[in-house]
Amino acid sequence: MLNHPVIKFIRRFYRGNTAAVLGSLIVATVIIMSMCASLIAENEPNKRVARGHQPPSTELLLGSTRSGKDVFSQVLHGGRISLLVAFGAATITTIIAVVVGISAGYFGGRVDEFLMSFTNIILVFPQLPLLIILAAFLGQVGPLVITLIIGLSSWAWGARVIRSQTMAIRNKEFILAAEVMGESKWRIIFVEILPNLISIVVGGAMGTCIYALMAEAGLEFLGLGDPTIITWGTMLFWAQSNAAFVVGAWWDMVVPGAAIAIFGGGLALLNMSIDQISNPKLKTGAYIKTWRRMKAKVDMQRAQS
């Protein structure tokens, strides 16, 4: 069981990699806590349970909002929707990026030219301002619409990275062999090429997750989201419009802010470690130490002989 290749791979991934361990712990904790929100938090997120702006205490772990709602319960429940938006948008983005990137890279020629000129134009636009204008014209947008507009607008960078990797793989022997054997193009794309791109695709998906989390928080902070739905972004929006900092209710602002920052940071650490799978040269820390030790040994042996 312990020698199963998947377990081996996981152990190799985490060994000596503090960033990966820390990132996974943070991400897993946040996901589990928001999934079990109604078990952990005693109070309903929308129920008035105390007077407004009560500081954190043993009863209200993270204090209350201006309208007297439990911040702890809100941040757990809000996390659910914020995480769903981030993962949903990342899924949409990844699917589009994979399809566009592999098609452009594999088919080349006209297809490549058409897809890439389109991709480059989207890429050159400032994404967030574009989202802001879209949301402003659509009127107060709910989480579903936010997921869709982020997902549909932010695949360009991923598509370009996947395309260049596909082009690097396209002329390898195993692809040529599959072509000679007469395998269908779609089989070659999904069975032969895609598995070789997994680390880039997963890394890209995590990057988009971070971006979607940021974009959602940003849109809602500006008041473009639906303020009646509790998410980390709308919590920030309410705290900001109630001038939480100025009246001294720092917890109202710091709690959702820290939730986004910690989860995003966890994803970023994990993402960094995944980058190191696709490009082992980027590794640092323990790997370099191991390498130095091995080099010293070899040098010593050489000196002796």
Added chain:
Amino acid sequence: MSFVARRFVFYFVAIMVAITFNFIMPRLMPGDPVAAIFASAQGRMPLETLQAYKEMLGFVDGPLWVQYFRYLKSIFTWDLGPTIMLYPLPVTELLAVKVPWTFGLAGMSTLISVTIGLLIGTYASYHRGGLTDRFMPGFWAFVSAMPQPVTALFVFFLLALSWKWFPLSYGANPDLEPGWTLGYISSVLHHSVLPILCMVLGGIGAWIFNMRNAMINVLGEDYITMAKAKGLSNRRIMTHYAARNALLPVVTAVSMQVGFVMAGAIFIETVFNYPGVGLLLFKALGARDYPTMQACFLLIVVFVLVANFIADLLYLWLDPRLRN
């Protein structure tokens, strides 16, 4: 076609796409957009201006392509109509006052994050396994994953509100007379420190990563080994041999960065009540001032495209293979 000409055509197409986006958006809105604009002015606008707005947005009688060309004409003659929130002030005049503030913030912060980011990235990759290499990437990965409104709010809370090191809002002390006086300029600088700090915190991570990754790829090349064999100093190899070549892929990532900085300006200026384009856009969103919103968007797009064009020229300078 030369490289520059091709890029120029590309940016022209991109601007046309942005203008077309602006043209289509009001037409996708449920209901009559001009009526909605008029309603959001809440009686501050006389009835005659309704017609002017229709023309500005291209809502004239005739088929869609006539409307489209009418709209293009108003954009290229820089006639963006009056604002709604500060009626009858023209949008262009309002923008002209705000642009220098944002331009200053974006320019200064980009300069700072590029310089420090590239230095840290180069240093970390050249001294693999050292302290900088081991802790900087992780630390900055964490910091740059923070949404800009959150960074801005935390900086605001700590440095401006709690410790009172820097002012809470405005671009300069409102009691001072604007002008080229020492007092006013130092006030402007003092007020810009925190917004610039926030932009640097958000942007610097990407430069460090890109530079480190690019450097690591370059450092494996044979010409680096050759340079070492020739006995050149470490510093010379690091800067003249490795960094210059590593800059190429870094420059291509500039488009993402400038867009990110401009988006950050919206949040940061909102938090610090800084009188730039970002705060203007935020206020326009609140007032449902669509003409101002669209003008801000167009301006941000143009700004990003110009920055990209500059990056292209820089690329040309760095990579002699592109010159012909």
